[in-house]
Amino acid sequence: MKALILKEYNRFAYEEVPTPDLGPQDVLVQVKACGICGSDVHGMDGSTGRRIPPLIMGHEASGVIAKVGDGVADWAEGDRVTFDSTVYSVDDWYARQGLYNLSDNRQVLGVSCTDYRRHGAFAEYVSVPQHILYRLSDSVSFNHAALVEPVSIVLHALNLTPLRLHETALVVGSGIIGLFVVQALRAVGYRQIIAVDLEDHKLDLAQRLGATASLNPRRDDISASIRSLTEGRGADVAFEAVGLTAAVKTAVENVRKGGTVTLIGNVAPSIELLLQTVVTRQIRLQGSCGICGEYPMALDMIEKGSIHVDELISATAPLADGAEWFQRLRSQGNTLMKVILNPT
Numbered sequence: 001m002k003a004l005i006l007k008e009y010n011r012f013a014y015e016e017v018p019t020p021d022l023g024p025q026d027v028l029v030q031v032k033a034c035g036i037c038g039s040d041v042h043g044m045d046g047s048t049g050r051r052i053p054p055l056i057m058g059h060e061a062s063g064v065i066a067k068v069g070d071g072v073a074d075w076a077e078g079d080r081v082t083f084d085s086t087v088y089s090v091d092d093w094y095a096r097q098g099l100y101n102l103s104d105n106r107q108v109l110g111v112s113c114t115d116y117r118r119h120g121a122f123a124e125y126v127s128v129p130q131h132i133l134y135r136l137s138d139s140v141s142f143n144h145a146a147l148v149e150p151v152s153i154v155l156h157a158l159n160l161t162p163l164r165l166h167e168t169a170l171v172v173g174s175g176i177i178g179l180f181v182v183q184a185l186r187a188v189g190y191r192q193i194i195a196v197d198l199e200d201h202k203l204d205l206a207q208r209l210g211a212t213a214s215l216n217p218r219r220d221d222i223s224a225s226i227r228s229l230t231e232g233r234g235a236d237v238a239f240e241a242v243g244l245t246a247a248v249k250t251a252v253e254n255v256r257k258g259g260t261v262t263l264i265g266n267v268a269p270s271i272e273l274l275l276q277t278v279v280t281r282q283i284r285l286q287g288s289c290g291i292c293g294e295y296p297m298a299l300d301m302i303e304k305g306s307i308h309v310d311e312l313i314s315a316t317a318p319l320a321d322g323a324e325w326f327q328r329l330r331s332q333g334n335t336l337m338k339v340i341l342n343p344t
Contacts, residue, residue, distance in 0.1 A: 002343070003123035004322040006053045009046040012323035017056070020119070020127035024071035027130055029081060031343045032142035034121040034319075035060035037150070038175060040110065041329045042267055049269060050113045057110040058341075059085035061121035062136065062145035072130050082145045082299075084132040084152075085109050086290050087118065101156070101290040108290075122322060124343045134295045140303050143316060143340050147309045149291070151298040153264065154180040157288035158188070161237055161262045168192040168230050171211070172251045173241035174202035176312060176338055177264055179209055181239045186210030187306040194226060194235060196250060199334050209308065217250070226254045234259060243267035252277055252285070260284040312337045319343040 003017045022028055037060055043051025051057060062082040068075055075081075088103035089095055095103050109128070110120020120126065136145050154177060163169075169190055171181045174197035185193050186209070195206035195214045203214035215225050226234060234256035240248050243265025251261045252274050261283060278285055301307040314336045317325055325339045 001124040002319070003056045003119075004058075004319055004341070006044060006051060006055045006057055008053045010044060012326065014320050014322065017123070019125050022067060022069045022127055023129075024069045025129050025131070026069045026127050027065050027072055027075055027081075027133065028067040029061075029063040029083070029121075029126050029128060030066040031058075031061055031063040031121045031123060031126055033062050033146040033316075033340050033342055034058040035146040035150075036322075036325065036329060036339045036341065038177075039266065041326060043111075044326055044330070048267065050108075050111050052112040052114075052117070055110070055112045055117065056119040056121075056123050058120035058122035058126075059109040059111070060146050060149040061109075061126065062142045062148070063121075063126075063344075066125060069130075075130055075133060080136040080138070080142075080145075081133050082136060082148050082295070083109075083128045083134065084291055084295060085149050087129060087132060090131055099292060101292040122319060122341060122343070124319075134299065136299070137303060140299065143313065143342075144302055144309050145299075146340050147312070147338065148295060148298045148302060150176055151180050151184075151302065151307055151309075152291040152294040153177065153288075154184050155294040155297055155301075156291050157181070157239060157262050157264050158184055159292075159294065160286060160288050161239070161260055163188065163190070163237065165189045166191055167236035168194065170194045170196065170226065170235035170238040170251065170254055171206070171241065172196045172238060172247045173265060174199070174206045174214075175241060178239070178241035179206055179312060179337075180307065181241060181264075182206050182210045183307050184301075187301060192229065194229060196222060201335070205311065209311070222250060223254055230256070233257075236260075237262070239264060241265050243271075245271040249274060252283060255281075255283055257281045258283070260286070263287045314339055316340045316342055
């Protein structure tokens with residue numbers, strides 16, 4: 001099969017590689033669409049430490065089952081599917097508590113780090129265990145299904161966060177994840193959603209998708225503006241969708257006392273933390289890791305149109321052109337949103 005391989009940092013090759021082997025509980029998926037995640041772009045240059053070459057990246061994918069392992073039940077060749085980005089054990093302590101996203105020895109598709117290497121879906125085929133599969137209805141296109149994974153990431157973060165519909169939410173970062181947070185908050189009926197980003201075109205899109213206010217730190221006094229929108233208190237909850245110190249600082253400084261900050265962004269391995277602000281204002285600060293059962297909800301919201309994905313797809317392209325699109329995303333990342341590669 002053909003695959004797009006990160007051969008070394010900042011260098012790809014589109015070349016022939018062996019088709020993945022199947023275990024008895026695995027299925028071979030013919031990949032139809034795979035989105036380029038921001039973590040892939042950052043991983044390409046080694047800055048995250050989680051894309052050590054050589055590696056086939058890619059974890060936001062959909063396709064058709066081409067082959068099933070001997071022990072696979074309820075799945076057949078020709079089934080249209082998407083799949084979780086996390087490969088996990090079904091029988092460890094965390095999975096038994098309903099926390100499979102925290103499973104011991106979990107692996108993420110398209111990631112290689114010091115602990116493991118798991119090739120992903122920037123290829124004609126990918127092998128995944130049957131228990132991470134989700135069936136696609138005919139009304140959901142493969143390109144749209146490639147965005148189920150980031151939507152599920154967002155829904156997991158919302159599920160972890162205490163939400164009251166009459167309150168105010170702050171969303172720091174209006175990239176793909178932040179824009180899905182805005183949409184999900186709007187879909188559940190949130191009254192006031194404040195988007196913060198450095199790029200005006202992203203803030204314009206955030207407002208089209210449901211934000212009630214948008215602020216740009218290049219020109220706006222963020223704290224004063226948020227206080228004026230919240231009777232001087234600050235937002236009740238904040239979602240940080242960048243993963244850098246400045247963005248986390250914005251979220252922490254602008255929730256009310258007793259508010260909650262949920263961290264989704266994961267670019268930098270470490271950040272500076274306003275410890276005294278968190279402690280003395282009794283802020284609940286939590287991370288949100290991956291997905292834990294949100295795929296069916298995400299698929300339903302996309303199918304029903306309560307989450308819009310078309311406006312976030314900047315381009316689709318053949319997998320063979322993937323290296324070029326990675327470079328475009330690195331150099332034009334402020335103007336491009338989601339790029340989807342189509343292997344077959």
